[in-house]
Amino acid sequence: MTTLTLRDPSVWDLCTARAGVELRQFFRERTAMIFTFALPVVLLTLLGSIFDKQAAVPGIPSSQLLAAGMIAGGIGSTCFVNLATSIVSDREDGTLKRLRGVPMPPIAYFAGKVVLVLVTAVAEVVLVLAVGSAFFDLPLPRDPARWATFTWIFLLGVTGCALLGTAMSSVPRSVRGAAPIVNLPFLVLQFVSGIFIVPITNLPEPLQQIGALFPLKWMAQGFRSVFLPDAAAATEPAGAWEHGRIAMVLAAWCLGGLILCLTTFRWQGRKDG
Amino acid sequence: MDSCPSPARRAGPPRTRTLTGVTDAVRVRDLRKTYQGSPAVDGVDLDIADGEVFALLGPNGAGKTTTVEILEGFRRRDSGEVSVLGEDPQRAGRRWRYGIGLVLQNASDMADMTVAETVRHFARFYPDPRPAEEVMDLVGLTGKAGRKVRTLSGGQRRRVDVAIGVVGRPRLLFLDEPTTGFDPEARRQFWSLITTLSEQDGTTILLTTHYLDEVEALANRVAVLAAGRIRAVGTPRDLGGRDTAEATVGWIEDGEHRSTRTHKPTVVVSELAGRIGDEIPGLVVTRPSLEDVYLDLIGSVR
Ligand SMILES: Nc1ncnc2c1ncn2[C@@H]1O[C@H](COP(=O)(O)OP(=O)(O)OP(=O)(O)O)[C@@H](O)[C@H]1O
Ligand SMILES: [Mg+2]
Numbered sequence: 060m061t062t063l064t065l066r067d068p069s070v071w072d073l074c075t076a077r078a079g080v081e082l083r084q085f086f087r088e089r090t091a092m093i094f095t096f097a098l099p100v101v102l103l104t105l106l107g108s109i110f111d112k113q114a115a116v117p118g119i120p121s122s123q124l125l126a127a128g129m130i131a132g133g134i135g136s137t138c139f140v141n142l143a144t145s146i147v148s149d150r151e152d153g154t155l156k157r158l159r160g161v162p163m164p165p166i167a168y169f170a171g172k173v174v175l176v177l178v179t180a181v182a183e184v185v186l187v188l189a190v191g192s193a194f195f196d197l198p199l200p201r202d203p204a205r206w207a208t209f210t211w212i213f214l215l216g217v218t219g220c221a222l223l224g225t226a227m228s229s230v231p232r233s234v235r236g237a238a239p240i241v242n243l244p245f246l247v248l249q250f251v252s253g254i255f256i257v258p259i260t261n262l263p264e265p266l267q268q269i270g271a272l273f274p275l276k277w278m279a280q281g282f283r284s285v286f287l288p289d290a291a292a293a294t295e296p297a298g299a300w301e302h303g304r305i306a307m308v309l310a311a312w313c314l315g316g317l318i319l320c321l322t323t324f325r326w327q328g329r330k331d332g
Numbered sequence: 333m334d335s336c337p338s339p340a341r342r343a344g345p346p347r348t349r350t351l352t353g354v355t356d357a358v359r360v361r362d363l364r365k366t367y368q369g370s371p372a373v374d375g376v377d378l379d380i381a382d383g384e385v386f387a388l389l390g391p392n393g394a395g396k397t398t399t400v401e402i403l404e405g406f407r408r409r410d411s412g413e414v415s416v417l418g419e420d421p422q423r424a425g426r427r428w429r430y431g432i433g434l435v436l437q438n439a440s441d442m443a444d445m446t447v448a449e450t451v452r453h454f455a456r457f458y459p460d461p462r463p464a465e466e467v468m469d470l471v472g473l474t475g476k477a478g479r480k481v482r483t484l485s486g487g488q489r490r491r492v493d494v495a496i497g498v499v500g501r502p503r504l505l506f507l508d509e510p511t512t513g514f515d516p517e518a519r520r521q522f523w524s525l526i527t528t529l530s531e532q533d534g535t536t537i538l539l540t541t542h543y544l545d546e547v548e549a550l551a552n553r554v555a556v557l558a559a560g561r562i563r564a565v566g567t568p569r570d571l572g573g574r575d576t577a578e579a580t581v582g583w584i585e586d587g588e589h590r591s592t593r594t595h596k597p598t599v600v601v602s603e604l605a606g607r608i609g610d611e612i613p614g615l616v617v618t619r620p621s622l623e624d625v626y627l628d629l630i631g632s633v634r
Contacts, residue, residue, distance in 0.1 A: 065459035067427075076456045080445065087444040087480075153439035157496070160404060160436070161457045162429035327406070 070164050077163075077171030085145075085175055095141050096183060099133040100190050106255060107195050115258050115294045119287065123198075124257040124294065126191030127286040131216065131278035132254040133183035138176050138220035139227070140241050146172070146228035147237040155326050169225075176221045184213070197286055205285050208302070212281035215309035219274045222316025229323045252276035258294035267296060274312040277305045355382045356415070357504050357536040358403060363412035365398055372398045374560030376412075380538060380553075382503075385530050387547045387568075388540040390557035391630050396540040397437055399557070400508055403538070404434055417504055430458055433502030433535075435493045435510050442492075443482040447473050450481055451495050458500035470528070471495045472521050486513040494522070498529065505529065507539040511546060523549050544622045558630040572625040584614035 086092055103126060110121035149155050158168055191197035200206065224241075231237040251270035253259025259267060259276070270276040283291065284300035292300050358380035365373040373395045380386045388396050401407045402414060405421035414420060417431050442450045451468060455461035468474045471491040476484065481492055490513055497505055511519050527550070529535040541547060547554050548568045555565045556572075564572045581600045582591040585608065594600050597617045604612050620628075 067459055068456055072456065076453060080442075080449075080453055083449070084442075084444045149441070152441045152443070153436065154441040156406065156436060157434075157439055157441055159406070160429070160432075160434040161454060161496075161500070162426045163457055164426060 068162075070166065073163060073167040074170035077167045078174035081171040081175040082178060085179065091141075095137055095179065096186060099129050099136055099183065099187055102132070102255070103129045103187060103190055104194065110257060111195065116290055119291050120195070121257045122195040123191075123287060124283055124291065126187065126195050126197040127283040128254050128257060128279035129191070130184050130187050130282045131252075131275055132249055133187050134180050134213070134216050134278065135220055135245060135249065135275055137179040137183045138217050139224040140245050141179065142172060142176055142221055142224035143227040143231075143241045144234065144237045145175075146225060147231050148234045150228070150325070150328050151234050159326050172225075173221070176217060180213070180217050191286075198288075200285060208281070209285045212278060212285070212305065212309070215306065215313060216274065216278040216281075219309050219312040219316055222313060222320055223274075226316055226319035226323055229325055232328075248273055248275055252279060254279055260294065260296055271296075274309050277308045281305045355418075356380060357382045357384070357417060358386075358538065359413070359415045360399075360403070361413040363399065363402065363414060364410045365395075365402060365407065366410055371560050373402070373409075376557070376560070376562055378555065378562070380536060382536055383530070383534045385526065385537045385539070385550050385552045387551035387554040388538065388557055389542070389544070389547055389554055389626065390540075391542075394557045394630075395560040396557055397508055400506055400538065400540060404432070404506055430500060431503040433497040433500060433505040435497040435505070435507040437508040439493055440489075444480060446478050446480055447484070447492055447495075448477040450492060451499055454496045455499045460501060461499050462501055464499070467495045467499050470498065470525055472518070487515060487518050490514065491518070491522075494525070498535075501533070502535060504536045504538070507537065509540055509542065511541070511543065519546070526550050544626060548622055556626060556629045563629045564625075568622055571622060572620075572629055574620050574622065574625050577620050577625075580616075580618050582614065582616045582618075583608075583612050589614065 107122040107125055110125050113121040115121045115124050146155075155168075188197070188199065192199055227241055228237075231240045248270070249255060251262065251266045252273065252275040253262060253267070253270060254275065256262055259270070259279075262270070280295060280300065281302070283295075284302065289300075292298060295301070356379050358378055360376055360378040363373055363376040363378075364371065376395075376399055378399075388399065390396050398407065402409050403416050403421060405416075405424060408422060414422075416424075417428060419428050421428075442453075445453070447468065448464060451464040455464055455467075462470075465474070468477055471494050473488065473491050473495065476488060481489065484492065490510065494507070494510060497507065511522050514522060523546070526537060526539075530537060537550075539546075539550070551568055553565065554568050554571055556563045566572065569575055576595075578593045578595055579597040580591055580593050581597050581604075582589065583604060584590070592600060601612070601615070601617065604615075
């Protein structure tokens, strides 16, 4: 008689299985996908047409500041808004309950979300960069050092936004409630972070200070430092790119977001007890 | 990573055997759960033997889902002892879940995936899953393999849930109102699926239902739950003393319908035969139906 040995499915396999499902579900839900990707691009095109005529510093039109900052807006939209709503909907439609009922290590669920967030964020960045460089002459740097800066800001920004999005998913009671509860604060945050109004110093002082408490403003500032000539640093409130401070604020938000997630994440809805 | 030799191709933890060789798949003692001061489960005892098909019957709000979800490890109990496949569901780990299949009451997940993708996805979580084609065949979804789950009818969607529940070859399958929304033919198909699982694979099955015919067709034993307490347990045949309850004998004599209630229907019938002749017109002998017993049991708590 041959003895059959059965192996536990590997955690890695289950992570990739979840990632596959997350991606397919996202790209198959057309309207939501188009909205997620189109919003920053539409805003960039509309606002850009205004700021195209203004010069931030001699030789640099404000629309380039806008385009660089909109990358941060796009990351916020895919990582924060989209992730939060998708987790709320997973809780409501029974996905989370189902997954708790099958032998799945919890990490596999989050790994799936990480892949979803990374893929959509990269796609969003590519889209904004394409529109920015095609219509607003946003220069794409050749210096590898600038791409290195881009990479760490992107990774810290995506991580922070995704952790905050996961934490935020515990707030709304239903998917219907999720859209306003997640979108409204994000809209306000984009405004006070100088995503829509450039240079950010055009905003009233108190609003700038509120914006400076959150990661979005720092991500936008970081992306401006990657894509704009150093002369444009004069348009920042501090008159400099402040890489050290950007890294500190984003890292602090990653840590805070992680703590929030660990303390507030719920597998079940409020009504299942 | 550990691997367990399994000549019988069955996953899950080894069965704990008592001296007599009989194991309980589920053992519950004095289970209690209260929501906002009102008890949903109020001292339930349950024993479900390995291989048994057990039905939990009860009106809306009786506490069926609450009980089942405590056994499934979704809800925490307030007090009482629970052992499911030899472990406490509140503490059991991932391996324990290899032996458990679930069909939940309201799920609408995987809406944008196809039926086949869904079944294959959940198969990946188990060490020895059934092949996806076999499962779709088993639940009658073969023709729908390529359809998005979103586009299925309510009853078809429910079959997807059943498919997910059985794909891992569970030793114990929980089904919470599995046939709600099924048409009569789908219900019969489902019954034969349950019979197959029970007879061929020895799967232990705990199902909740509102349908008495389902209980009579499927269950080895049934418990009636009302207001959080078990009111009676037995086989569908003898539930609530049904088999020994007073029978009603009815017949037609002198153009009139007559009836009498008796513990000895045979005596009554032979007496009638002696009086009327060898063929008694309109003869019926009835015992309380399962429905009568059930309504009686839950009526007393309403
Ligand atoms: N999460 C909860 N919060 C508050 N009360 C609850 C909760 N879950 C169940 N209950 C209450 O507990 C009681 C039992 O509910 P349960 O869902 O277990 O009934 P059921 O027998 O499954 O009913 P149905 O046949 O309608 O599915 C009900 O009175 C219900 O209102
Ligand atoms: Mg129920």
